[in-house]
Amino acid sequence: MDAREEVLCSASAYTKKYYLNPDYAGLPARVKDELQAACVIFTEKIGGIIALFFDAEGNLRIMTNAEEDDLMYDEIGSGLMVHQLQVEKRELFEQMEEYYRAFRSIPD
Secondary structure: OOOOOEEEEEEEOOOOEEEEOHHHOOOOHHHHHHHHHHHHHHHHHOOOEEEEEEOOOOOEEEEEEOOOOOOOOOHHHHHHHHHHHHHHOHHHHHHHHHHHHHHHOOOO
16 A cells, blocks of 8 residues: 555454544444444455555555465455445445545645
């Protein structure tokens, strides 16, 4: 990630932890719960780490990875589930992008 990208949330199958960027603590509980559920379910089913972040243009992106020696990580399933999240959570992700562009993005 470059300096102009900002993590929204992430989850790790390794640490069994979910992280929400404290700058987004004021989001409605429903939104925070939906983000948490999506990330945690991903790591429970696929393994590895998932992160949702805003790129330099304010687009919400999904990044996944796994430790090199993680034989349980489902790389094919990861790609399929990322696509599924993008489809199922499209409205939420679009709303998060609008929020970011309106309230969080820093002009160049």
